[in-house]
Amino acid sequence: MTESFQDTLLEVKHLSKIFPMPRPFFDVLLKKPAQKLVAVDDVSLTVNRLETLGLVGESGCGKSTLARCILRLYEPTSGEIHFEGKEITHLPPGEMRNIRKKMQIVFQDPYSSLNPKMTVRQTLQEVLRFHKICLPNKEQTRLEGLLRMVGLQVEDANKFPKAFSGGQRQRIALARSLAVQPTLLVGDEPVSALDVSIQAQILNLLADLREELGLTMIFIAHELSVVRHVSTRVAVMYLGRIVEIGTTEEVFEQSMHPYTEGLLTALPRPEPVRRHRKAAVEGDVPSPINLPPGCRFHPRCPIVIDVCRQCIPPNRQVSPTHQVLCHLRPNPQWDQLAAED
Amino acid sequence: MKKRAKDINTPKSIATPAPVNTTALLDVHNLTVEFKLRAGNFFANRNISLSIERGKTLGIVGESGSGKSVFCRTILRLLPSPPAYIPQGKILFNGKDLLTYSEKEMRYVRGAEITMIFQDPMSSLNPVFNIDDQISESLRLHTAISAKEAREASINLLRLVGIPSPEKRVDSYPHQLSGGMRQRVMIAMAIASKPKLLLADEPTTALDVTIQDQILALMLQLQEQVGMSIILVSHDLGIVAETSDRVAVMYAGQVLELSPTEAIFRRPKHPYTVGLLNSIPRMSGRTDRLLPIKGQPPNLLRLPVGCPFVERCPVADVDICTKTPVSLKQIEPDHATACLFPERVHG
Numbered sequence: 001m002t003e004s005f006q007d008t009l010l011e012v013k014h015l016s017k018i019f020p021m022p023r024p025f026f027d028v029l030l031k032k033p034a035q036k037l038v039a040v041d042d043v044s045l046t047v048n049r050l051e052t053l054g055l056v057g058e059s060g061c062g063k064s065t066l067a068r069c070i071l072r073l074y075e076p077t078s079g080e081i082h083f084e085g086k087e088i089t090h091l092p093p094g095e096m097r098n099i100r101k102k103m104q105i106v107f108q109d110p111y112s113s114l115n116p117k118m119t120v121r122q123t124l125q126e127v128l129r130f131h132k133i134c135l136p137n138k139e140q141t142r143l144e145g146l147l148r149m150v151g152l153q154v155e156d157a158n159k160f161p162k163a164f165s166g167g168q169r170q171r172i173a174l175a176r177s178l179a180v181q182p183t184l185l186v187g188d189e190p191v192s193a194l195d196v197s198i199q200a201q202i203l204n205l206l207a208d209l210r211e212e213l214g215l216t217m218i219f220i221a222h223e224l225s226v227v228r229h230v231s232t233r234v235a236v237m238y239l240g241r242i243v244e245i246g247t248t249e250e251v252f253e254q255s256m257h258p259y260t261e262g263l264l265t266a267l268p269r270p271e272p273v274r275r276h277r278k279a280a281v282e283g284d285v286p287s288p289i290n291l292p293p294g295c296r297f298h299p300r301c302p303i304v305i306d307v308c309r310q311c312i313p314p315n316r317q318v319s320p321t322h323q324v325l326c327h328l329r330p331n332p333q334w335d336q337l338a339a340e341d
Numbered sequence: 342m343k344k345r346a347k348d349i350n351t352p353k354s355i356a357t358p359a360p361v362n363t364t365a366l367l368d369v370h371n372l373t374v375e376f377k378l379r380a381g382n383f384f385a386n387r388n389i390s391l392s393i394e395r396g397k398t399l400g401i402v403g404e405s406g407s408g409k410s411v412f413c414r415t416i417l418r419l420l421p422s423p424p425a426y427i428p429q430g431k432i433l434f435n436g437k438d439l440l441t442y443s444e445k446e447m448r449y450v451r452g453a454e455i456t457m458i459f460q461d462p463m464s465s466l467n468p469v470f471n472i473d474d475q476i477s478e479s480l481r482l483h484t485a486i487s488a489k490e491a492r493e494a495s496i497n498l499l500r501l502v503g504i505p506s507p508e509k510r511v512d513s514y515p516h517q518l519s520g521g522m523r524q525r526v527m528i529a530m531a532i533a534s535k536p537k538l539l540l541a542d543e544p545t546t547a548l549d550v551t552i553q554d555q556i557l558a559l560m561l562q563l564q565e566q567v568g569m570s571i572i573l574v575s576h577d578l579g580i581v582a583e584t585s586d587r588v589a590v591m592y593a594g595q596v597l598e599l600s601p602t603e604a605i606f607r608r609p610k611h612p613y614t615v616g617l618l619n620s621i622p623r624m625s626g627r628t629d630r631l632l633p634i635k636g637q638p639p640n641l642l643r644l645p646v647g648c649p650f651v652e653r654c655p656v657a658d659v660d661i662c663t664k665t666p667v668s669l670k671q672i673e674p675d676h677a678t679a680c681l682f683p684e685r686v687h688g
Contacts (some may be wrong), residue, residue: 058549085502165637195404196576197653200620200633207630222550229622229631252624264556266581269624272606284519
């Protein structure tokens with residue numbers, strides 16, 4: 001095993017996911033081709049062991065689809081996924097089952113992700129038994145350990161989900177994911193549905209668990225401040241593409257992409273300063289069915305030039321860890337040119 | 342149709358407004374809203390006293406279940422009774438108590454003087470009518486104009502709220518618009534009659550960050566043009582900080598702190614406000630751990646006699662705080678807190 005291999009836990013290469021749209025009967029008659037929704041478009045990224053990669057973007061940018069493709073809950077249209085050095089893109093379901101033991105997901109809505117007719121014990125037992133995690137006589141100890149780990153009482157095991165509040169339910173969902181001792185934990189907006197005071201509790205819990213269990217995480221959220229708080233590296237997605245990726249400091253302090261800058265300006269901050277009363281980014285997010293050509297952000301971009309409207313921007317390396325998908329950045333003189341334009 | 346419009350337009354009691362001696366547009370006194378349900382009775386709002394001045398924005402922050410939406414709906418008298426009852430309180434709007442109005446008089450106030458925008462623009466627009474029908478309806482209900490004039494007015498309103506090519510969009514149906522556009526349509530409807538007060542109940546919660554930013558900018562810009570007051574309800578401290586002149590912090594149906602925005606964020610005087618501010622990850626500086634509020638939000642059916650926050654409070658004197666009913670007290674000029682021990686609170 002080489003050093004670099006050790007470091008990389010997950011590698012995604014040129015991953016795309018295209019959903020075919022339902023074709024109206026009239027279109028079939030006219031032999032019009034079916035429309036396609038490009039959810040994830042040629043995304044490449046690596047996740048190193050023990051790091052937390054934050055994925056941010058607005059709704060419909062493909063961040064959840066990307067996560068689900070990585071776990072193979074969706075079959076990617078093209079591209080490759082390597083997990084622990086092994087290609088898992090086309091593994092048959094039986095083998096995939098073993099891999100899933102190592103990668104788990106926590107969903108946004110703790111109300112619909114738990115079975116209301118199963119007690120906490122049954123929910124956790126199901127996972128333990130399915131994946132044959134421990135011997136039946138060790139089950140009780142394991143169960144108690146799990147509950148304690150996520151900050152629940154042992155007595156809670158016999159209750160149904162309806163007895164718990166949103167934050168507690170999210171703890172149960174977390175316990176279920178951690179029952180199989182995963183290496184990679186994907187959080188798909190795990191705190192977005194929670195109130196501020198509860199959200200902070202869950203964020204702290206996640207930080208503790210990551211430390212204790214040596215988890216690698218992919219953390220999806222639309223809230224920038226939360227992502228900044230939990231992540232060591234951040235990827236910003238826009239309409240299926242990663243437009244900027246780098247360490248948390250690089251993305252938030254030295255952001256290069258105009259979209260990242262727009263997001264940061266648009267974010268309301270809990271400081272009593274009456275800010276700008278001009279919107280940071282104009283316009284709406286285009287539909288992923290009718291994608292704009294060239295750079296996907298060009299219809300809303302404040303520094304757009306002609307080339308952006310025609311050519312897909314190259315992936316530019318700003319630093320060894322920082323990449324940006326933009327024709328103009330990181331070239332300050334280009335900015336000037338655009339301003340004069 | 343025209344007759345109906347005329348009817349509502351001139352109820353006798355409103356035609357001559359009472360002389361107003363305060364600068365406040367809306368003055369709520371000791372408002373209490375009780376819900377009587379099979380599971381039990383509880384107070385969704387307890388002894389709320391708030392006022393809002395003309396042309397200003399009052400932000401209401403609170404977590405889910407704190408009663409902020411109930412408060413807005415009570416002002417417009419939108420809550421069905423049963424289960425909601427108002428055992429005490431006054432809602433003085435322009436010096437007149439809305440709680441004494443008849444349903445007919447209320448219909449004039451709603452949509453003309455006080456309007457409301459809701460969180461989810463998809464479910465608050467009617468899916469089977471186009472945008473023109475929906476904006477025109479509110480216009481024609483309150484002013485005697487023709488359908489053609491109403492259409493012109495609708496197009497102008499859509500232009501005002503920043504919808505591109507309004508001449509075409511006016512014939513669209515809600516499902517043809519994006520979330521941000523629908524919320525713009527809602528705002529257009531809400532300002533159509535140039536209301537004096539706009540109630541915005543989580544107006545941007547369903548929207549993306551960049552769209553939220555656009556909508557907030559639009560609301561403040563329109564506020565300047567129309568000169569209306571806004572009550573902005575949100576769970577997001579950032580939104581309230583950036584848009585409001587004054588902030589009320591609500592918890593379990595009560596207002597726990599009320600002051601100008603600056604003071605709430607710089608010198609919070611209630612442990613719950615401090616807890617909220619410590620719970621949110623900041624964009625400036627890096628903290629390894631957040632300081633969450635311990636415990637869970639209280640069950641409204643089983644609230645203590647005293648402070649509703651006592652179980653989660655780090656500075657409480659449990660014996661005193663569970664037994665002494667709390668209400669807002671002025672501790673500095675223009676800064677009120679419901680905490681019995683404000684001197685123990687350090688933001």
